[in-house]
């Protein structure tokens with residue numbers, strides 16, 4: 001059947017000759033079974049980019065269907081883990097012999113985890129955006145895992161300014177009185193007492209790590225735990241009032257600029273030996289400004305991630 005059909009990719013030459021760095025498909029939607037350390041294998045709905053280079057200047061084009069069908073095979077008959085990702089990249093290149101010697105693939109999906117409330121013992125789902133990227137460049141495999149974690153950050157400068165206003169209001173109210181404990185206590189529970197509150201904002205920590213060849217399942221939960229453990233104020237799922245009060249306390253005790261958050265995460269990652277390299281970006285989606293406060297850093301190894 002297919003011999004009767006014109007085969008442009010095989011039987012014509014390029015209108016204009018030239019090699020291309022990447023050719024492929026973007027935003028392919030497929031379910032994928034993902035293997036993540038400590039979790040049962042889980043189906044996710046992935047958006048996939050698949051590319052090979054075109055090293056033959058006269059060839060009309062690559063064979064998109066071959067990349068697609070290799071992804072489809074992974075989706076229907078296999079699990080996405082470190083080894084199957086490497087095999088997929090090998091398949092991209094071996095299905096394009098003479099045309100390609102580099103390949104890359106990226107899977108973007110939300111990975112859901114059950115997370116506990118702070119105090120009440122309730123649980124709820126949180127969705128973590130995950131990006132898995134594999135590259136096979138001149139025979140060298142490079143597998144990278146990235147995860148975004150949302151959290152709350154309260155501005156230390158704003159908190160200090162608010163405290164100053166509270167002190168001022170206190171002096172104005174009680175300067176000419178012998179303050180008794182009960183009336184101060186009552187006054188502190190009013191908006192005249194706590195006359196100002198610091199601004200805080202929803203914030204996003206983006207963390208990318210290079211996985212080494214000993215990896216099998218992806219360490220998604222481990223990365224989320226590192227980020228949430230060091231920043232202390234991740235956004236919550238199920239929240240009762242006691243959880244909200246604890247969250248307010250955690251915010252008050254973890255005042256941070258974007259520099260503070262980046263240094264905390266940098267410190268935590270430097271104390272973790274498992275990853276060959278890391279890159280992180282902290283985004284504070286300011287409520288004081290209409291723009292974001294951002295800090296970026298890396299492990300700082302030679303030939304590694306660039307900030």
Ligand SMILES: Nc1nc2c(ncn2[C@@H]2O[C@H](COP(=O)(O)OP(=O)(O)OP(=O)(O)O)[C@@H](O)[C@H]2O)c(=O)[nH]1
Pocket residue numbers: 007009060061062063064065066
């Ligand atoms: N290379 C290329 N293919 C495209 C593009 N847009 C759509 N296609 C289509 O992708 C389809 C699949 O291409 P191939 O993989 O070469 O399909 P095929 O010839 O049936 O498959 P093989 O026999 O394995 O080569 C073709 O129908 C192309 O027309 C494009 O921009 N570039």
